[in-house]
Amino acid sequence: MVRKKDRFWSYVEDLDDRFKCNFCRCDFAGGAYRIKYHLAGVKGHAIDICTSVPEDVKNEAYLAIGGINKKLKSASSSSNAQESKATSCSTSKDLCQATDSKMCGKKDKSVVNKLLAQLVMVNNISLDVVQTTSFIRFVQGVADYGPEYKLPSNLTLQRKLIPNLMVKIEEYIRRIKNSWSITGCTLMSSIWSDVDQRAFINVSAYSPSGAIFLKSFEVSRAKITTLYIKDIISSVIDEIGSDKVVQLIIDYTTNFESTRDMLIGKYPQLYITRCATYGIQML
Ligand SMILES: [Zn+2]
Known part of the structure; x- marks a missing residue:
């Protein structure tokens, strides 16, 4: 299933697990989540804020991370600018999914469990897979990386990631x-x-x-x-x-x-x- 690409990708160059900002030309690791914080000029989210973003794009990004619609105080122009707290998630369902679950209220484990059951059923995956070390490590890896993790395409998997892994396995066997x-x-x-x-x-x-x-x-x-x-x-x-x-x-x-x-x-x-x-x- 191909997921619709977040519209904020149009403001950056996709470098496969990284992105390069079209305005300040700096590149960073991460995906849509971090692009928005970079463009919104909100400090305190482990990413430098953009120094060259146009005001309209900045406002758009600020709204997307759950900020309220008011004229932004430029974080880049004032060192005393108070860090904005993104607390509102009522803007849209889409927004809620795209932003940090901590901002979106209580975590619901049953929702994630249902997604897992669906994944297993739809793809005819053996039930044993969920108890394998490799699957557990993958899930833990995604959780550690955070909500900005973007799955690689099947082409990247087929042409790059699996061949790279095969090389490592062959080295191990040798x-x-x-x-x-x-x-x-x-x-x-x-x-x-x-x-x-x-x-x-x-x-x-x-x-x-x-x-x-x-x-x-x-x-x-x-x-x-x-x-x-x-x-x-x-x-x-x-x-x-x-x-x-x-x-x-x-x-x-x-x-x-x-x-x-x-x-x-x-x-x-x-x-x-x-x-x-x-x-x-x-x-
Ligand atoms: Zn930038």
Whole structure:
């Protein structure tokens, strides 16, 4: 959904998370909320006031932040000018949404909760997402940034933000894989099925530098034989280099002994153990 751009963006140049004032040519971080305080000449909102804004634009911005309609006392021309307090939010609903919630009276958590439920339902998002660290950090980040936070476009996300993140993830994975030649790594493999009863063999690697997910093999239950598991694990070990894999932890109970014997026959240095967590869960 494309949100209508605040009209005050027409007085500045959009620099993607920043803006450059058309009047004083200074640039600042932030969005519409900060543009209005800059143009309105209201001090005390963590942004310098504009020294070149025309009087009509200044009045317009002042009204938009909830100021009363009176001739403004220029904050820039008088150091003794009393800081204006934006208290009125009765101007319009739109104004109320655009300004600080503290100015708009009591915060209503149920409104935000309803927006979250709508987001999850309309976009078919898994309910687990709301409890993930990444989602919680994003919401906290928006709250910390303040009401002037402007969501990036899907194009910015696709062409800039995600590729930048991919570079960082690849660096992280490369750093961890490089550490295996010094410390070695432990492979952890488990079998699980999804709601459609499809079975997967997942393989992750752990070392003192961190843990990474390596591979997931979709398999049908009928194929999960000792030989098949041995082939899958062998392919991962050979890809990493058998001298870098010191331990294998698996949670397969039915095939454990036979899988262990076959793998130790091929990789005698490998230490193979059952998954302790799985064992505890099975008690
Ligand atoms: Zn300016």
